[in-house]
């Protein structure tokens with residue numbers, strides 16, 4: 183059993199490393215590639231950014247920036263990896279490196295390699311380059327001492343030339359089905375039935391999707407887990423199905439892959455997705471993983487509850503469907519039975535007059551965890567609210583419907599007074615806690631105020647002027 187991948191064009195085969203070795207440790211300690219730095223070891227600073235080249239839907243290479251501190255080595259099996267050492271070739275800098283030098287974008291040795299790799303992924307992609315896309319590409323790279331302006335300038339310079347160099351093209355390697363070392367097992371099932379078998383045979387094995395939550399066990403806690411079941415190679419868990427009524431997302435689909443669908447079908451949800459971590463996180467993190475953590479502040483959970491999403495849970499004995507709102511039982515406890523896993527998430531499409539809004543309140547816009555998330559699906563017919571579903575995160579030990587708030591709005595006229603009354607009902611629905619992100623009073627206040635935001639958001643500017651004038 184061997185882990186195989188290309189590193190800067192050179193084939194690496196590893197059969198004597200612990201499967202819980204982080205890619206960052208492997209690069210720095212085993213491969214001697216010390217250009218990749220460790221800053222936080224928890225996905226926040228971007229100093230450890232590397233680029234993984236994968237296939238897109240048209241079998242073209244797709245360059246994705248990822249945090250090597252949160253990945254473990256078997257996750258690279260079959261991949262093509264570029265680190266900062268792989269950029270300069272034949273004695274010439276990559277255009278990103280040249281632009282960084284010429285724009286005075288080079289800073290300290292800790293943050294600069296990560297910035298370069300994030301910009302390299304941006305340059306190799308097909309996005310329209312604007313200040314907005316550059317800021318988004320850099321949101322996962324922190325510098326606490328100097329500034330970003332010369333780096334943004336370097337990004338414009340590097341990306342203005344559309345010629346792309348191919349870095350090792352696509353890896354021809356076929357990923358293996360698992361790896362074992364020193365009694366530590368890493369299973370990489372390729373299909374649903376293999377996954378179901380392993381889930382039954384190894385009930386204590388940890389399910390790993392992108393690892394942006396679990397990665398901390400390896401990078402910080404150095405937990406030598408005995409068995410891991412990796413879901414990203416399971417074909418069925420990577421499927422996306424769109425019908426006229428719903429969008430069904432396999433549990434191992436990444437945020438980056440689902441974003442274009444959300445931009446079309448649920449634009450407000452898409453905006454919220456772009457605020458989950460950074461590109462490095464969204465390139466590997468999954469909605470299935472977000473649900474699996476069952477965190478009260480998981481960003482997608484209230485949105486999916488408000489949209490009335492349904493889970494398909496699968497095990498060796500069959501599958502069952504469960505409304506997402508019934509999946510969360512108590513703090514970080516779910517209704518998942520032994521042997522089960524999340525197969526997919528089905529989200530109904532918005533009907534004609536339904537509108538959806540999601541608001542994330544956090545101390546910082548980018549790369550921050552929510553204090554409160556409010557999500558609303560509302561249907562207004564004339565002035566009357568015909569249908570409403572509301573869910574909040576950060577307000578209780580689980581993400582939860584706001585039933586009293588819904589009652590204050592349903593069948594009422596959609597006027598500012600109704601929104602104010604719904605805000606007052608927040609205290610009936612929730613008794614939030616105070617923690618380092620927000621006090622309970624702040625949470626109650628902001629959740630109530632979000633109803634005013636919703637009202638203003640959904641009300642024509644002209645109508646609002648009349649309200650203000652009155």
Ligand SMILES: Cc1cc2nc3c(=O)[nH]c(=O)nc-3n(C[C@H](O)[C@H](O)[C@H](O)COP(=O)(O)OP(=O)(O)OC[C@H]3O[C@@H](n4cnc5c(N)ncnc54)[C@H](O)[C@@H]3O)c2cc1C
Nearest residue numbers: 225391392393394395396458459468471472474480481524
């Ligand atoms: C720097 C940083 C920023 C972040 N920012 C945000 C943020 O803004 N908002 C937010 O909500 N989260 C955030 N997160 C948390 C994390 O990125 C998300 O929760 C993400 O969706 C987890 O997905 P994953 O695929 O990486 O899950 P993993 O880490 O692989 O798994 C997470 C959990 O889900 C379980 N699981 C995974 N797949 C399945 C399955 N198919 N069936 C059953 N259980 C499963 C795993 O066993 C584990 O318990 C952040 C994390 C980091 C490191």
Ligand code: FES
Nearest residue numbers: 221222223228251
């Ligand atoms: S070391 Fe900070 S994101 Fe990886």
Ligand code: FES
Nearest residue numbers: 289290293325327
């Ligand atoms: S962290 Fe490198 S210059 Fe600020």
